[in-house]
Amino acid sequence: MIHALILHTFTTVGTRAGKIQKRESRRKEVTKPLDDEALDVLFRKARSYNGWRGEPVSEDVLKAVWDLAKMGPTSANCSPVRIVYVVSHEAKERLKPCLLNENIEKTLSAPATAVIGHDLAFYDRLPDLFPHTDARAWFVGDAPLIEATAFRNGSLQGAYFMLAARALGLDCGPISGFDNGRVDAEFFPDSKIKSNFLCNIGYGDPASVFARSPRMDFAEACRIE
């Protein structure tokens, strides 16, 4: 499918605005690595939570998470992720029958459950999101490319979402064990949005964390050539 991917990179192509910015940009210093405390919050001491302290999560915080997560890179800036924050009792009751039994209690008790989906009609937004060229035309009629692009980039944005939430002091509890079709019918009707995964967010109860599972060593998962 290389023909369909001709300009399909994560970075924008040259534009007049880009060239102006290039001339104006100044040589930056090498970026300083984050301190140990920040690396712990994001990666090393962060855990998946199964229970929550009482504090609610404000609408302002939910919006602040998005305002960070949306900045992460997607190919051709396609930004396919769509999120429903399930917060109210009524909405949680609609989510409940979609969940596996062992995921019900931690989801109903979470201050918010983000339904992370991706829009298979994402390419209709490309004239706004990637205005330099007719990127929409790369996708129209190419279902495999549409599905792969939405799933890949929607998942990347789901990860940006979780790390943005952690960066703002929230804890996450992502879940794959649910009935995708039923969630789609309940929360994304009359659209081409498909659910990807759920993520409970809130302020986690450390007593709800299980033992850390092992991770793969560098030599098992990576090599240098």
Next chain:
Amino acid sequence: MIHALILHTFTTVGTRAGKIQKRESRRKEVTKPLDDEALDVLFRKARSYNGWRGEPVSEDVLKAVWDLAKMGPTSANCSPVRIVYVVSHEAKERLKPCLLNENIEKTLSAPATAVIGHDLAFYDRLPDLFPHTDARAWFVGDAPLIEATAFRNGSLQGAYFMLAARALGLDCGPISGFDNGRVDAEFFPDSKIKSNFLCNIGYGDPASVFARSPRMDFAEACRIE
């Protein structure tokens, strides 16, 4: 496919070790949000780079990126991502014919190009990675579940990789425009590993950055119910 997902959550199920840890865990303070400088490095001022300053990226830094990225959550700790860091001139020459023309120069000049792939045989590692139960059996013979799980979680890990690189002071230039089949044949032969995307890493030249493309507002991409 809900039957196949019965225990397929991102969090581990209860184990003796988990219960011991639960008893020993102490009530933590609310996590402090990261400071503005860190949020800028990760999200707000981070950009995709098309050119690089001269500094190489040491093997120690490449390993440190993995040691952060590997900590991010995957469903049932399945950890399907596999990464080849293409660094040497010889390896770059093997990558070159897989690239679209406009991606060649920035890739050949990058200190390292990470080929981000996912292993469709990931479930053979589950007895080690998720030892509490026979999670391998959930996947054997279910190709759609295998492919979706590998693609979703491999993409999540690809995002963790990019944010981990940024957290350590590196810059990223992710690329989707390449011949996946040819990369697979060249870098993942005799395996079930499939390439997902490429990511140039190094210390970015700010003159190589194009104008920021627009992002979707909260109300366009999200709603609260």
